[in-house]
Amino acid sequence: MTDPESRLDEQRPDRTDSPSDGTVDSPYGTTAPADRQRAALTDGSIPVAVYGLGKMGLPLAAVFADVTGNVVGADVDPAVVDSIEDGDCHVKREPGLAELVRETVDEGALAATPEPSKAANRAAIHVVVVPTPLTDEREPDLAALDAAVEAIGSGLSPGDAVFVECTVPPRTTTDRILPALEGESGLSRGEFGLACCPERTSSGRALEDIRGAYPKVVGGVDDESTRVAELVYGELNDQGVIPAADATTAEAVKVFEGLYRDVNIALANELATFTDEFGIDVREAIDLANTQPYCDIHDPGPGVGGHCIPYYPYFVIEPFETDAPLLRTARAVNDSMPAYTVDRLEAALSETGTALGDASVLVLGLTYRPGVEEIRASPALAITEKLDERGAAVYGVDPLLESFDEFERRGLTSIPLGAVDDQEFDAAVIVTPHEEFEALDWDALEPDDGKLVVVDGRDALADDAVPDAHRVYTIGTGSDGATDSTVEAEEGTDV
Incomplete structure (x- = not known):
């Protein structure tokens, strides 16, 4: 295999549906047997481009x-590209990913470019696999997808195959892409x-999921597209591929x-x-x-x-005329839980x-999920914002984060985990229970x-985690089932 940069700089040779030498370099519409197509895929005869090199890409x-x-990966962030070209991994806390990136780059199997059209040509x-955020009006923002599709189209050749991995509103592939x-x-x-x-x-288990924690679902705009997708992902996913109707x-x-x-x-939150x-x-x-086998209620929080x-939910609520009262209500309930907390x-x-307005409050865990360095839509x-609005002095700690800008703009003062025991607080809120919090000295946090x-x-608290003198209220559990939310800890720490 050639060096990644050398391969990227070479012009891709012309390809035909049925090359005279029996090789396969086009996945779609070829008459070659499936085993020959799989061999061509795995021996590098069919070059792959991945557009978007973020947490999932x-x-x-x-x-x-x-x-x-x-493989050549394309990303518009030059820092991301430079990192990968150096064999480094900018995505953190993904078991095995840093080693795999280093290995594939060193072997010449993975290269990166900041020019998607350059990747498309080859x-x-x-x-x-680009993100689909929401606009301020909560409509799906497909700008990144549109840009990637435009770049792909500029280099698309007969026999190529395009796979859309990013989550999009239904009908996007057929009606837009x-x-x-x-x-x-x-x-x-x-x-x-x-x-x-x-x-x-899921973040934190990406390689496991991609390789087959559960089957891959694929659906094409025609039968041949579905067949090609099933063949390709069958080489990646050990659990197999499930073809959808379209x-x-x-x-x-x-x-x-x-x-x-x-x-x-x-539902769980409303019950709580x-x-x-x-x-x-x-x-x-x-x-x-x-x-009971027909019941699977999730956890409140x-x-x-x-x-x-x-x-x-907004991929369904906003682009279509059919009303979605259940989805809207679910969003309203889940969006109300920070205020409820x-x-x-x-x-x-x-x-x-x-009074809350006179209290100092420590917020424990600022990312949206334990072990994942992501704050997008984090409760x-x-x-933080509501505590600040009600006059509390808000402090926060998260061992995963390097930047606290989004929280500081909402009135939070960040504290290193190692310095938490040196301060006193009137209250603490456990939002995201990182394992690093298990060593907290709760006695040291109590005000004199x-x-x-x-x-x-x-x-998240173990039975004996918090001293008996403290007062604990657990969402969904209360204080040992009592209506008084401040029942003494000896009655209420069984959480």
């Missing part, structure tokens, strides 16, 4: 490089392949996965708000209900964050004679003139 590019030995398989590729390339449908092959990957069905599968979780969590009135541990009731679940804290503090953002109030948003 870099792991995917590395796995493609490991399997095919011939690839026969084009894999798009297909005509854009046709218009930019001058090719017609049937001269190239196009399929939706949505990523089903591209729109495949798009809907990924969106539905997120919608299910959002609605389910909203009845904790004090019921006088029970709602979490226990949920666990017992889930012993202080909100829903990340780059998936809070966004996907602050309300519980304010009520617990008032029982100690402390800690809204909790009162009890420390703790709101545990994730049921």
Whole structure:
């Protein structure tokens, strides 16, 4: 295999559907047997380009490089490209990824470029995995996707295949991407392949998921596109590939996965708000209900964050005319949980004679999920903002973050984890229970003139974690099922 930079700088040779020498360099429309196509894919005869080298794109590019030995990744961020070209990995806390990037770059299997059109000119398989954020009006922002598709179209050749891995609103592949590729390339449908092959990957386990924690779903704009996608991903995924009826069905599968979780969590969160009135541990009731095989209620918490679940409902709500009252309600319930968390804290503090506006509050965990360096839509953002609005002095600690700018703009003062024990607080809110918090000295946090109030948003505290003198309220559990949210810890730390 040639050096990545040398290979990238070489002009891709012309390809035909049935080369006279029996080789295969076009995945779509070839008459070569499937075993010869698979061999061509894995021996590097079919070059691959991956567009977008972020948290999901870099792991995917590395796995493609490991399997095919011939991948160029494109990203518009020059710093990302330079890092990969040096064999470094800018995506943190992905087990095995740094080693795989280094290995594939050193072997000449993975190269990177800041020019997507350059990658498009040299690839026969084009894999798009760019983010789909929301606009201020909560509409899907497809600008990054449009730019990637335009670049691919500029280099698209007959026999190429385009795979859309990013999550998009249903009908995007057929109604938006297909005509854009046709218009930019001058090719017609049937001269190239196009399929939706949505990523089903979680941060912190990307390589495991890509390689086959569960099957891959693919769906093409025609039968040949589906066949090619099934063949290609069959070489990556040990659990196999499930072909969907078409591209729109495949798009809907990924969106539905997120919608299910959002609605389910909203149910759990709404049930949690009845904790004090019921006088029970709602979490226990949920666990017992889930012993019935048709029940699978998720866990309640202080909100829903990340780059998936809070966004996907709007992929259905906004672009289509059909009303979606359930999805809107679920979003409203989950968006209300940060305020509910602050309300519980304010009520617990008032029982100690402390007003929230006079309190110092420590927010533990600012990322949206333990072990993941991502703050997008994190409940800690809204909790920080609401605490500041109510006059509290807000402090925050997160061992994963290097920058606290988004939180500081909302009134938070960041504290290194090692310095937490040196300060006293009136209250603490556990938003994201990183394992590093298990060593906290809760005694050291308590103010001299009162009890420390703790709101545990994730049921993260062990029975003996917090001293008996502290007051603990757990979302969904309450204070040992009592309606008084400030029941003494000996009655309420069984969380």
